[in-house]
Amino acid sequence: MSSRSLIRYILLAIALIFVIAGIKIASVYKQVFSPNIETPKKNEFFLYIPTGSQYEDVVALLEKENMIKNRKTFDWAAEKKKYPENIHPGRYRIRNNISNNELLNMLRAGLQEPVDVVINMARTTEELAGKIAEQIEPGKDDLLILMNDESYLKEYGFDRQTILGMFIPNTYEFWWNISAEGFFERMYKEYDKFWNRERSGRAKEMNFTPNEVITLASIIISETNKEDEYRRIAGVYVNRLRQGIRLQADPTVKYALGDFERQRILKTDTYINSPYNTYLHDGLPPGPIAIPVIKAIDAVLQYEKHDYIYFCAKEDFSGYHNFARTLDQHNKNARSYQKALNRRKILK
Numbered sequence: 001m002s003s004r005s006l007i008r009y010i011l012l013a014i015a016l017i018f019v020i021a022g023i024k025i026a027s028v029y030k031q032v033f034s035p036n037i038e039t040p041k042k043n044e045f046f047l048y049i050p051t052g053s054q055y056e057d058v059v060a061l062l063e064k065e066n067m068i069k070n071r072k073t074f075d076w077a078a079e080k081k082k083y084p085e086n087i088h089p090g091r092y093r094i095r096n097n098i099s100n101n102e103l104l105n106m107l108r109a110g111l112q113e114p115v116d117v118v119i120n121m122a123r124t125t126e127e128l129a130g131k132i133a134e135q136i137e138p139g140k141d142d143l144l145i146l147m148n149d150e151s152y153l154k155e156y157g158f159d160r161q162t163i164l165g166m167f168i169p170n171t172y173e174f175w176w177n178i179s180a181e182g183f184f185e186r187m188y189k190e191y192d193k194f195w196n197r198e199r200s201g202r203a204k205e206m207n208f209t210p211n212e213v214i215t216l217a218s219i220i221i222s223e224t225n226k227e228d229e230y231r232r233i234a235g236v237y238v239n240r241l242r243q244g245i246r247l248q249a250d251p252t253v254k255y256a257l258g259d260f261e262r263q264r265i266l267k268t269d270t271y272i273n274s275p276y277n278t279y280l281h282d283g284l285p286p287g288p289i290a291i292p293v294i295k296a297i298d299a300v301l302q303y304e305k306h307d308y309i310y311f312c313a314k315e316d317f318s319g320y321h322n323f324a325r326t327l328d329q330h331n332k333n334a335r336s337y338q339k340a341l342n343r344r345k346i347l348k
């Protein structure tokens with residue numbers, strides 16, 4: 001074979017090698033960088049990876065939504081990127097039509113999206129735990145265990161009766177997979193931040209503790225949904241407390257009965273034996289009967305100064321109240337309301 005022919009064969013061989021290499025590179029590129037993830041209805045999708053998940057668990061979550069178009073290429077890319085050894089739990093935002101590379105890089109790095117946890121109205125720890133559990137990974141039972149653990153709560157200065165007061169209503173940003181303990185720690189920091197020098201100082205001037213302020217605010221929001229009455233009702237209760245008159249707050253009886261839908265409190269109801277029954281016991285109940293809104297808490301701290309001692313719902317069912325300085329006037333207001341209840345056949 002002539003030297004010219006040999007060179008020709010060598011060049012052809014080299015060219016063939018480049019072609020094969022190019023095909024291989026193209027194949028690898030396609031497996032890694034070509035779109036392979038299709039979200040449901042091609043909309044943005046949130047993938048929730050529970051704590052303790054393994055690679056097959058993650059794949060099962062993706063396949064449940066039919067998101068992986070080519071499982072073989074996904075497994076190949078995942079192995080090359082060592083994702084099975086780097087599983088991170090969390091909440092991940094996934095765009096439609098992304099590549100294996102983009103998804104795996106995000107999951108492997110744990111680049112999850114935070115979740116906005118809303119703390120709002122709740123009357124019991126069980127109700128609160130249920131609402132929170134719908135928003136983060138820890139379950140209702142995990143949260144309730146801590147809410148009922150007196151030694152654990154004592155570390156934060158609370159007990160089973162007062163723990164509702166630690167949760168200041170607002171929207172907070174969390175990692176979805178935060179632990180129950182981590183959640184409590186963060187909520188206490190928010191509570192501590194809320195009770196700044198100004199609020200704490202005002203409570204001290206009133207000779208109230210933060211828990212007492214929140215407890216009174218919880219009664220007020222259970223009395224009315226009219227924010228413009230918060231300060232006036234707070235003033236009535238402050239007057240009663242300072243004069244040694246029992247609060248006789250109907251919402252505390254509802255709480256004691258466990259019947260929050262009750263529209264009418266009967267005389268017999270006021271005899272229920274419960275530390276929350278302010279018809280039987282002096283002062284405030286042992287803890288909040290609901291999580292009050294911030295406006296109600298601040299309304300207590302800035303209560304309206306007046307000489308009203310009584311109030312009763314208006315007979316027009318507007319949600320507003322008639323206020324009275326004397327028992328005679330209050331009894332007249334009460335009779336008008338009771339007649340209105342009778343006309344509507346509201347018996348309890």
